[in-house]
Structures are given as C-alpha cells and as structure tokens.
Amino acid sequence: MHPLTPIVPPLAMLHCVSDSAGGSLANWYISRKAFLQLLDTLEEAQYQTTHFAELTEQKKSGGFSRKVILTFDDCAKHLLDFAVPELVKRKLKAAFFMPTAYIGGYNAWDVEKGAERMELMNEEDLKELVRLGMEVGSHSHHHVQLKNLSGTEKLRQEVRLSKELLQDITGRPVYSFAYPFGSVPDDYRTVLSSAGYHYGLSIYQPFETKLALRRFGVYEKDTPATLRKKLSGRYRWMRTLYDAVKKN
Template structure:
C-alpha cells in the first residue's frame, strides 16, 4: 500500500499579517509549493486515482475548498508557475455570491467565483469537485434533505454546463457517524455516483483507500511554518502543533 497525503486549504491572502486559521499568505503558499517541487512530489487529481491500484512514491493531492475569488487571484497563478494539479470544491448555491455560511468567521466576507471564472480555470491543472449545495453539515440533515441537496447540485451543474468530477468534500468535514445514519449516508453517496468522500482526519491516507467515503485530509493552517508543513505531510497533525 502507498502513502497519500491530501492537503486541505481555504483562503489565500496577499500579506502574512492577514493570515489566520483558514487563510494562508500567497508568499507562504508559494514556499510550500516550491518545497513540493524541490522534493519531487507528484500532484494527482481524484479522477486519476479512480483507475489506479497504487500511486507513485511522493504522490500528494492538493485541495481547496469554496472556490473563493482569492484562490483565482493567488492560487491559480502559483499552480501554473509550478505546474501543479489541485482540486477545487464548489458550494454551488453560493457561486457568484459570497461565503454567507461563514458569518462567524474571523475572515472578512469572501467573494465566490462566478460561472465564467470557473469555466475559465485551466482544466489540465484544476479539477472541480462537490462541496454540497448549501454548505450545511450533513450530520444535521435528514436523508431527504441530503438527497435534495444532491438534486440541486446536479440541476445547477446541468443548467450551467459545468464539468465537475464526482469527488465530494464534506462541509466542515462533517458527516453522519452513528452506525445506521452513516450507512444511509453512504448509500446516498453511492446512489448519486459519488466516487470519493473527503472528511478531515488530519493524517496521510494509505492507498488504495480503506473506505472511499472516509478519506482523510490534512488541514494546512495559515500560520503553519514550513517545518510544520513538512511534518504534516509526513505524519499529519501532531499534538506538538
């Protein structure tokens, strides 16, 4: 079995002084990407993982939640500069609006990309995925509400002619965990042809995944030093940080 760390990012800002838990500065993100290049890491899309039985040594997956405009401003040019691949996860109801679900966030209100911006993203580097329709915690929704959320996602994708791969990043990393509810939730994912479901977990995965609907992501925080970044890739989140 291979080791596969999957990194989770959110917002990107111009200055280090603006960084916080969910927001990394463009300068530090560039240092992290440079480290990946210097150490021969290979970035992968989930669509490629679907047909693999193993991954090359030093494989890694980069994920960015919420498709904020700051990702368009800062992340896309860095991906192009370093020729790195990443997956961007869309909360469909908020396309062209702002991150209204984040009303208690320490970040200022962030604009979400519009349809035209999403369609213009470089497809060779950026894979689009699902981040639910309304960015609500799945654990707090009924089965019918979850089904309806998927229906709204599909309707939006079809009406706007978007190409979205069937990988789903759970909002807040949250999903039903009680035995019966979890089984029902996973049945809904299968019914809706979701290939991969991503929680948090803060540990590197083994590949092939033990459970395609409980894939772990490592939370990269805005204040993480390059040393912490390197340790997270190798070990995940440690009690030291």
C-alpha cells in the first residue's frame, strides 16, 4: 500500500454540541447551528457516514471516496437532546467514545482542573446509541494521558477494562479506541492489538497506522469551505507534514 493511501475515511472529531457553551470548555463546543452546517455540508457534497464497527464487520479496507466517520469523544449527555436526534433524522451514523469510569457521572478529569461540570451518558444511554445504529467505542477507563503510562500494567488495564465494560453494557463488540487528549503510548500497537481493538484514534499523528489514526477537529469558526478542505485528499496529505511538526 502506498504510504499516502487512506487507511480509513476522513475522521471528524467532535465533543459537544450546544448553544450554552462557555468558560474553559468552550473550545470543545460547537453550536447547534455549526453542527447543522457540518451535516448540511456533508449532504451537499454527497458524503455518506460510516463507523468502525461497520468497516470491521463488512471487512472494508478501501473505496472510501465520499465516506466520512463522525466521532464524538466523552459521550456528553446533552448530545442526546439535539445532535443524536439530528443524526437519526438524516439517517447518519457516528462513533461515540466513552471513558468508562465516568458512565452516568461527569467529566471529573476537567472539573479537578477547575473546568465546568458536564453530565455524561449512563448505561441506558449507551444502549440506546447502539439501538439507533451508532457505534460505542472506548475512551479508556479513567481518561488519563496514556503516553505517561507507556510500558505499564496500568496502561493495559485502562485499555482492557474499558472494552470489557462497554461490551457487557451494549452486548456488542468494541472495535475502536480513542486516546484521551490524543496521547498515544509508545507501546500502543502491542497494547491495543492484544486487547482486540481494530482501530485507534489520535489527533496529531505524523506516522499513521490503523491503531493511531489522525482526526480533524470541527470548530465553531469552520465554514462550508473549510469543512470541504478538511475532507479532501489534499488536506490529508498535508497533514503528514503538518503533524510531524506539530508533534515536535
């Protein structure tokens, strides 16, 4: 495979969709208007959504033209009020990544640093996502910087326990893992593959593999033009250079 051949479709990274964003978490929010703009742009450009469970179970390894994967980190409960119903209404799919120590709780990793409290989905919410055709993936157990745990048993526990808990809750295999903070441990290949994951999602990644994939962020300032650029093959090629600089 050519080093620039896409391993997966473009991956869009989102966290929160709400008109009541503010404070220290504002960078992780987009408004409802911005979210609708994203979905409108995808539909106008004739993109279809998929997710990692579908890629795995249908054994797809190419032909990603006009495909995109929407990913939501942390599983904020408010997504069920607007974002998820909007996806369902348009017959779109997405992948949601849950830090399992906080199921039915709140974003303690942010709050302990002085950020605002945000309620997270509970077990019934995660089951409902699966029922609606969405994917539920792992975001580790405690939402910590995993690179700091490289080579430790604690890292293996973070990765394995979250997978086991989510599979018990949803009754579905968990194929994908999103690294909290985009923090990829040195031994990620061994740890994720031994736990049975097929895909791992980072943010900035100079050398992309199936277990360390790049994502592009969706922000309030985005326009249809910038979104189309981020979806393009040229942008993905540019990221091989940009991410190498960003990571250094």
